[in-house]
Amino acid sequence: MVGEARNADKDSGPLDGITVIDASQVLVGPFCTMQLADLGADVIKIEQPNVGDQTRGWYPPQFGGRDGKGMSAYYASVNRNKHSITLNLKEELGRELLRELVRDADVFVENFRVGTLEEWGLGYEGLAAENPDLVYCSLSGYGEWGPYANRPAYDLIMQAEGGLMSITGEPDGAPIRVGVAIADIGAGMYATQAILAALFHREIQGGGQKVDVSLFDGQVAWMSYMASYYFATDQPPERMGSKHPTIAPYQAFPTRDGHVVVAAASEKLWRKFCIALSREDLLEDERFETNADRVEHRATLDELLEAELADYKTDTLVTLLENNDVPARAVSDMSDVFSHPQVEARDMHQQIDHPTVGTIDMPGSPMNLSRTPATIRHHPPELGEHTEELLIDLGYSDSEIEHLKEEGIV
Numbered sequence: 353m354v355g356e357a358r359n360a361d362k363d364s365g366p367l368d369g370i371t372v373i374d375a376s377q378v379l380v381g382p383f384c385t386m387q388l389a390d391l392g393a394d395v396i397k398i399e400q401p402n403v404g405d406q407t408r409g410w411y412p413p414q415f416g417g418r419d420g421k422g423m424s425a426y427y428a429s430v431n432r433n434k435h436s437i438t439l440n441l442k443e444e445l446g447r448e449l450l451r452e453l454v455r456d457a458d459v460f461v462e463n464f465r466v467g468t469l470e471e472w473g474l475g476y477e478g479l480a481a482e483n484p485d486l487v488y489c490s491l492s493g494y495g496e497w498g499p500y501a502n503r504p505a506y507d508l509i510m511q512a513e514g515g516l517m518s519i520t521g522e523p524d525g526a527p528i529r530v531g532v533a534i535a536d537i538g539a540g541m542y543a544t545q546a547i548l549a550a551l552f553h554r555e556i557q558g559g560g561q562k563v564d565v566s567l568f569d570g571q572v573a574w575m576s577y578m579a580s581y582y583f584a585t586d587q588p589p590e591r592m593g594s595k596h597p598t599i600a601p602y603q604a605f606p607t608r609d610g611h612v613v614v615a616a617a618s619e620k621l622w623r624k625f626c627i628a629l630s631r632e633d634l635l636e637d638e639r640f641e642t643n644a645d646r647v648e649h650r651a652t653l654d655e656l657l658e659a660e661l662a663d664y665k666t667d668t669l670v671t672l673l674e675n676n677d678v679p680a681r682a683v684s685d686m687s688d689v690f691s692h693p694q695v696e697a698r699d700m701h702q703q704i705d706h707p708t709v710g711t712i713d714m715p716g717s718p719m720n721l722s723r724t725p726a727t728i729r730h731h732p733p734e735l736g737e738h739t740e741e742l743l744i745d746l747g748y749s750d751s752e753i754e755h756l757k758e759e760g761i762v
Contacts, residue, residue: 365392366724370551373453374398374434375441376463377405379507379533380491380567382430383540385461388547389433390717390726396453396742397431397733401438401762404735405431416709423709428732432704432714436733437742438762446761447472452746454479454486459547463491466501476562486560487550489543495566505567510535514571519578521591539570600646601625601657604683610666615679619643628676629660706731736762 370393374385382397382405389395399405407427414422437453440446451474454460460479462469469475469490476488490496493505511517511529521528543565550561572579578589581597589597594613596602601622604611616625619642626634634640634656639649646653661669666682673680684692690701690713700716717726739762743753756762 364724365390365726366721367391367393368724370394370459371457372396372459372461373450373457374461375450375469376461376491378407378463379430379536380540380543381461381463382407383537384489384491384543384547385434386430386432387540387544387717387719387726388459390728391719392724392727393459395434396457396738397434397436398441398450398453399436399438399735401440401736401760404436404438408735414709415712416706423706423712423732423734428712429714431732432728433730434733435730435738435742436736437739438736440761441472441474443759443761445756445759447474449743449746449756449761450474451479451482453742455483457483457486458551459487459489461489461491461543461547465504466490466492466496480560480562484559485554487547487554487563488560489547489563489565491539491543492564492566494568496564500568507533507535507567510567510571514568515575515578516571519589519591522593523591525591527591534574535567535571538574539565539567542570542573595650598647599643600650600653603654605658605661607661607664607666607669611683612661612664612666612669612673612680613683614673617679621678622646624676625673625678628673628678631660702728704728704731708734 367388370388372385372388372393372395374381374395375398376382376385377399385393385395385397397405405427407430408424410426411422411424412418413425415425415428416422439449441450470478476490479488480486492501493510494500494503508529511520511534512527514535516534517527517529520530543563546563546565550563554560578597581587581589594604599615599617601614601616604613614625616622622640622643623635626632638645640646640653664672670680670682682688689695695701698716698720700718701713702716703711703713706712712731714728716728719726740753743756743762748756753762
């Protein structure tokens with residue numbers, strides 16, 4: 353029945369009962385583990401004492417304060433639904449505490465530099481020896497083997513080296529990075545998929561396994577049809593702005609007061625587009641008869657359409673095209689997005705109360721399940737907010753916890 357997921361029971365998610373130890377930071381790992389947490393997993397975030405995840409210091413902007421007294425908006429964006437424990441993994445006692453946490457866990461996620469955890473005795477072989485059902489996910493820039501395995505990586509580097517920037521931007525302009533850290537987010541999504549697949553395999557066949565996901569591999573995989581374009585022609589695709597390499601018109605056009613994107617992605621839509629503009633003459637022009645013709649004569653078509661549409665106001669043009677069943681929208685900024693009626697209807701703008709910084713706004717989860725939905729249950733944690741609680745669960749006494757604090761282990 354349509355709409356069943358909207359009225360789902362929100363008591364527990366599909367990963368209820370799964371414990372994830374998250375020894376990652378910044379974006380790729382936290383984005384992955386946030387998805388698992390949204391789906392109901394119990395995610396325990398491991399952070400360096402007194403420092404925490406790097407992104408805690410990435411401000412402004414902040415929620416609930418200034419000059420570092422609030423919570424970094426960047427950190428808050430990918431760390432909801434988690435518990436935070438501080439552990440000094442540079443010390444053997446801190447590493448032993450991590451082993452204790454992992455012994456009863458289902459998933460371990462890390463994005464340390466390749467080889468670091470192996471040097472500390474926290475690699476897959478070591479942890480799996482005590483927990484053979486463990487799904488161990490390593491995230492890195494280039495993966496764990498190959499000539500670049502030991503190189504550090506940043507999203508900007510990955511977008512450039514993985515090909516994305518070569519096809520992003522205007523033809524006569526500079527290469528442009530996508531406005532969000534899409535290499536990190538994409539690899540985080542691949543990691544989530546791989547972890548879920550490994551958990552499913554464990555359920556059916558038994559036993560855990562190692563998962564290796566890299567930002568670079570993710571970018572190469574995301575080239576998809578652009579890679580196929582290259583394989584088919586032996587010519588690297590070039591930057592085309594908002595245009596599509598094999599569909600025309602399918603792009604943004606300037607208007608009197610902004611831009612409108614038009615997706616005339618079929619012959620039927622092309623015909624409706626021309627009729628909406630009272631430009632039936634274009635339908636009789638053999639240069640534009642088929643999509644292949646329009647792609648071949650794209651420069652001429654663009655010049656004609658840009659001149660035609662430049663006199664319209666944005667809202668007028670969008671209304672005209674939508675009334676004629678032609679897909680068209682204005683380009684939205686964040687204020688437009690989070691006042692969008694579909695965002696409200698789909699609960700994609702959510703809020704959660706935080707005990708020290710007040711209300712935090714954030715995007716909702718796009719994963720809608722009718723019986724076990726993804727939910728936002730807990731605020732992004734303060735640094736070490738759950739350290740004592742988790743150590744007590746491991747059997748540590750108050751005096752032992754105090755000693756660990758004095759030694760700088762937690």
